[in-house]
Amino acid sequence: MPVEPSRNEEEQGAVTKVENIIVQRQTVGSRAASVAEEETKAAVEAIAATQQAHQQLTYEQLNSFWDDHQALRRDTSMDFEVQQQRQDELRQQLNDQRRLIDLQQDMLQQAAVAVNQQSEEIGELMETILSPRRRSRWGHFAESGAVDAEMEDEVDTKMPPGVMSGGIVAGGNLPTPPVYKGCTKREKREFMDRYLSFQRRLQALGEGTGRSIALIPIGACVDHNTLISICMFEVKKRADEMTEQDWKNYFLAAKVPNGADYTAIETAIKSLSMDIGTKDGESRVLKLLTDFQDKLGGQDMDTFMFDETKLCIKLSCRAIRPTTLKLSVENDLQKERCKKLRSDITQFVDWLIQRVSAFLTFESSLPKTFHANEEGNKTKNKKAHAAVARAGNSRNQCLKYGARDHGVFKCPDVKPDEAKKLWYEFKKRRQTPKYTGKSSFGRCQFQGKGRGQGGENRFFGWPY
Structure with missing residues (x-):
């Protein structure tokens, strides 16, 4: 039948179309895949090229960095070596300086020891020169046992031949050793003075007899009860x-x-006064210094004269008599040319002796207008006593020495009966007529018993 072949052809045509469509689709898909593959491959190749370029750049940078690092390492190592050498040199210099400093320190210590020894020797020499009284006082007590042994050996070696060396234990010519029974500082110093005097006497006796006399120990001179x-x-x-x-x-x-205690010292020095009855200036000054030292010793201040030299000189000037001489001395000490005298007791004493001697020479050159004595003229005595009444009308003046820092009843050298007698005579003399003596040297007043007999002369307008 003609109908069936046409159906088969249509079915075959449809199948062919479908197959063609499938083939086309497959072809398109393969082409798209190949295109995509090519694009992907191209992209991968581009990325690979880019990565290779970056890697090449990174490699070059790494090589440059490595070269720089190596150069920096070489420079750093060289700098480290140079610094190490410098440190070694500095360390060597520091060691040399340290050794030099140690050597200088040793030298300084030796110099300090030498300076201390020299200062001690100078101090001992100054003490020996400026304070012989203190030096003689502490001499034996300040010596050590080794010095005593050396002195004993020296004495033994100096013994003349044929003379036996030995201690004399008894003898009629030996001095009696002192015995210490006190407890105060003053009693200790007094015992040391007596013991040193005893030592000098034994030494002189040993030199005179040619024998070595053993010195009694200090402990043997202490009383038993005091010793306990x-x-x-x-x-x-x-x-x-x-x-x-x-x-x-x-x-x-x-x-x-x-x-x-400055108050106690000034109180003790108040009664100190220069003895105007002594005829020469040196004796007046030395007696004044002796009395001054005794006053200080009474206050347990023997070394005060050497420790407070300026104050002692000032206090000594207060005790100078007569008043005119005292004022002249005080005025001269205030001058610049006498600056050294205010701090050196030795120079001050020498200078004061010259001043007092010159004052006595000037005093002796005055005309002897009055001779007040018990057998003299009564009229002249009354006139002289009237001058004394005018010069000493103060109740605080000593009627015996003329001192104005204490009255006659407080004078340590005047007994109560004598003070009353002087006071009654003073009251009587105040009733006598006034008198003023004149000479070519100016106004002159005579006080006490008269010039030449322990009285005090006061000069106004003294030209010295």
Whole structure:
């Protein structure tokens, strides 16, 4: 039948179309895949090229960085070597400087020791020169045991031949040793003075007889009861444990003075006055200094004269008599040319002796207008006493010495009966007529018993 073949052809045509469509689709898909693959490959190749370029750049940078690092390392190592060398050199210099500093320090220590020794020697020399009284006082007590042994050996070696060396234990010509029974500093100093005097006498006796006389130990000169008290309460040692050096140290403790009580010192010095009855200037000054030292010793201030030189000179000037001489001395000490005299007691004493001697020479050159004595003219006595009444009308004036810092009843050298007698005579003399003596030297007043008999002369307008 003609109908069936046409259906088959249509079905075959449809199948062919479908197949063609499928083939086309497959072809298109393969082409798209190939295109995509090519694009992907191209992109991958581009990325690979880019990565290769970056890697090449990074490699070059790494090579440059490595070269720079190597150069920096070389430079750094060279700098480290240079710095190490410099540090070694500096370390060597520091070691040299340290050794030099140690050497200089040793030299400075040696120099300091030498300077201290020289200062001690200078101090001892100054003490020996300026204070012979203190030097003689502490001499034996300040010596150590080794010095004593050397002195004993020296004495033994200097013994003349044929003379036996030995201690004399008894003899009629031997001085009696002092005995210490006190406890105060003043008693210790007095004992040291007596013991040193005893030592000098033994030494002189040994030199005269040619024999070595053993000096009695200090401990043997201490009273038994005093010895027990000292060992128990002061030294705190047993008596048999006390050595000679311990006794020296015990008595040398009195060398340290008490605290300076200026009020007590000025009170003690108030009654000090120059003895105008002495005829020569040197004796007046030396007696004044001796009395001054005694006053200081009464206050346990023996070294005050050497520790407070300026104040002692000032206090000594207050005791100078007559008043005219005192004022002249005080005025001269205030001048610049006398500056050294205000701080050097030795130069001050020499200068004061010259001034007092010159004053006495000037005083002796005045005309002797009055000779007040018990056998003299009564009229002249009354006139002289009237001059005294005018010069000393103050109640605070000493009627015996003319001092204005204390009255006659407080004078230590005037007894109560004598003070009353002088006071009654003074009251009587105040009733006598006034008199003024004149000479070519100016106004002159005579006080006391008259010139030449221990009285005091006061000069106004003194030209010296």
